[in-house]
Amino acid sequence: MGRTVEVNDVWLKRIIGQVQGLAYGTMQITVHDGQIVQIDRTERSRFDVLKLKEGAQRKR
Secondary structure, three states: OOOOOEOOHHHHHHHHHHHOOOOOEEEEEEEEOOEEEEEEEEEOOOOOHHHHHHHHHHHO
């Protein structure tokens, strides 16, 4: 069926580097012919809506 993905130390370091510091988000690893060829990282920012509303009311 499919090939086993080859992950060497270089790619492990790249993956760890991308994951570090990621609080919210996704990482997508693209594999072609059993080899990693690309890492996509998408970061998200989360905001607590209740805290924002309370802060707006205090300023009035």
